[in-house]
Amino acid sequence: MLTVEDLDVWFGHPPERVDAVKSASFAVRPGESFGLVGESGSGKSTILRAIAGLVDSWSGRIEVAGEAVAGRRRSRGFHKTVQMVFQDPYASLHPRHSVDRVLSETLRLQGMDRIDARIARLLDQVGLGQGFRFRYPHQLSGGQRQRVAIARALAAEPRLLLLDEPTSALDVSVQAEILNLLADIRAERRLSYVLVSHDLAVVAHMCDRLAVMRAGRIVEEMDAASLRAGAAQGDYARALIAASAGYVRES
């Protein structure tokens, strides 16, 4: 579904050039859910942005559904295959656009027909229902906004969803609802996910396999079972798992 080979991403020009991602390689199989974990600044979100075409300074090879992409240009077919959900639901919805406008514009851009019926279906599917169709973002809670963002991503009927910390701005009870929704959608539509998160428990719950990143590099790849068992190969991943277990009091 997705192949990333030897990906480098950088920002700025020398001497201030910052290398955000350094020779990262991984592959996601169709129907698989793949996690990218790491601390802030490890480059995990940058990888998603490079795949989505939101960053232009990268080199290496990105292949989506067998088709290589280049630079920031993406074909129409790409947008129908890959969609993204952003971290902050307060920043990812246009403050002056109603839910109706967001979804209908998206559907029209994707060349869909029967817009009204599709909007109704999308809203039902993300658990909002018709009553939310004409609301503006300020009339929605964080969780509801994230549902709208998910509906927008689903409108194109994509096969690969890039999820950039989709629940880190939400309360834990809302996080559970959104994670369940994402799991349901994946099962129903047979989607592939790339989930970026700093929360190992979320990744273990959602993903089959994951890659641990540190300072722009992928330092380890493992499956969810090894993550749960704490069976990491490298020191860094082991330390990260230990730290996530929480705080141990000095007596």
Added chain:
Amino acid sequence: MTPLLSVRNLRVAFPTRSGLFEAVRGVSFELGRERLGVVGESGSGKTMTGRAILGLVRPPGRVDADRMALSGESILNLPERRMRRLRGARISMVMQDPKFSLNPVMTVGRQIVEGYRLHTGVSRAQARDKALEMLAAVQIRDPERVFHAYPHEVSGGMGQRIMIAMMLAPDPEILIADEPTSALDVSVRNEVLRILDRLVRERGMGLIFISHDLNLVAQFCDRVLIMYAGRVVEELPARDLHAARHPYTQGLLNSLPRLDRPVERLAVLQRQAGWRDAPPEGAA
């Protein structure tokens, strides 16, 4: 013995277009020389409770309580001048993101020195010594260098340690920490918590630790208040948190994905209208 802080029936309300919005609706608790966790989701009133104690609720917000006393002395709706003398010297606060709490155009050292002198009136040299001592106390390896650094030159974890150094310099009796580690990475988080833990213990301070993270609070605090819709719905010793009785607390705990306990589907919290009005358990 009088508790460090005693709060009875605290209420905070804001007038809005659609009537009065009550952010805090009758919160009562006492704080001794201990670590008290206040947990709740956004909008539960946990942050407003902290701000009300510090006298930081801005008009048109109104603070009201039957009693709010610091070591037996009322601090409810004190005039701003008297509150300012208290704030920092006897009650301090550490906030979520050091980026917004540190002045970007002043060196770290100067900020600590000025804050300390304001409350103690000691000489510049003494304040400087104290600042360096505090920076060393929060385990900054090279206090001299950090003393002369500007906030943008330090990392997030370092910034939060500097905030703690600054807030603890005047030896307050109470520290209110509002999500002090939420903006930090896990490895840094534990380090900051360890420093906070040690300082609070050594100085015999009372700590109010406000957080959304139940597990963290369970591990870090002695006692926990769980807030929902502006009320305390449950109060219990931190080590018993996983045996919580209130359905809201249980629901929150169950909705967390856990590394050690895989589940097919996460439990979803079913909110009940009754939780808004139920009296805190054990209070009746």
Added chain:
Amino acid sequence: MTRTTRAWLLSDAPQTRRQARLGALYQGWLTFRANRLAMVGLAILVLLVLVAGFAPWIAPQNPYAQNLAQRLQPPSAQHWLGTDALGRDILSRLIFGSRITLFIVGTVALIAPVIGLFVGTVAGFAGGWVDQVLMRITDIFLAFPKLILALAFVAALGPGIGNAVLALAITSWPPYARLARAETLTIRRADYIAAARLQGAGPLRLLIGHVWPLCVSSLIVRVALDMAGIILSAAGLGFLGLGAQPPMPEWGAMISDGRSYILDFWWVAAMPGLAIFVVSLAFNLLGDGLRDVLDPRGGRE
């Protein structure tokens, strides 16, 4: 208004597109209404529009009718605001002059912000050399005092009210362009723009559908606050004899006419001055109120 209509408008769960739109408008109106001074400003401007619209019916006398026997009369029952050097009724001239003022304000408000919005958002959104070129042009305009530049334009185009307005419009867009560009730079990095890009939205759609609606509100506020300056500039051109030509009752030109008598016959210059003052003030008050509604970052806390 009945209770149910109010509830319908303030509903957090609108059921139709129309309800959502009207609700948003009503919310804005409530915020605006809470600002008393802004309401005063609005009232003055509504009055100005009415006066301009019904000028022929309201004005007690013909604004152009000269009566040298009645020249330089002080305010009286017959001439409420007195008469000028040619014996024309000042009140009637002010009333007809409001049309000219509205014409100036309206035209400048239509041209300048639109140019500014276009230049600023295109520069901010495109970046690179487009940004460089457009912003250097803007800088060139900004490097001259506005009135001097307008003088140069009028001198080139020839005196007259139309040319004066045109000159004012093409000299007052650069600040709007700067403002729009600054806004665009922050908007273009937003996640919702990235999300729209991912749907395959092209730059034109992003610019018009996503960037403009957010820039327009701060521009409207700025325009309302600038209107006072525009009126004064127009009056300045009129005063220098480059704007409205006699016998047009333009307020600035009227002050200019009165200046030779200002010590002995103060009302000739003072009355149009007062009119300019009141209308400028009204626009400023209105601008403040609009800022509360449209640009929540500013005033409200």
